[in-house]
Amino acid sequence: MEFLKSYAKELEKMNGTTDNMGMPSQGAQELAQKVNQNEQTGILQKVAGFLNKINPFDNLFPDNRVEDPVSGQKVNPDFLKLLQNRPDLREKFDRTGSIYSDM
Numbered sequence: 001m002e003f004l005k006s007y008a009k010e011l012e013k014m015n016g017t018t019d020n021m022g023m024p025s026q027g028a029q030e031l032a033q034k035v036n037q038n039e040q041t042g043i044l045q046k047v048a049g050f051l052n053k054i055n056p057f058d059n060l061f062p063d064n065r066v067e068d069p070v071s072g073q074k075v076n077p078d079f080l081k082l083l084q085n086r087p088d089l090r091e092k093f094d095r096t097g098s099i100y101s102d103m
Helices: 002-015 026-054 077-085 087-096
Strands: none
Touching (some): 002 026, 077 087
């Protein structure tokens, strides 16, 4: 984050920060906006990284679901094998979306 700030300072030295009328130049305004956005993005990335580090569920329960070629739903690989080996359950799942009830 500090690199962009130092680079912005160098650009301001070369180009200046005001136009002929004494108003902030368009380039200076855009540069300040980019520096501000970069700082916000950097902070959000640090927070997201911290939250990912303290989230134990990503490591304990990884998402290993696969897509069912018939219904397009994400299902457990073992459940998909069960559906492939049991035509009666496959038909019930396709009809109701569940193998447990006739909803």
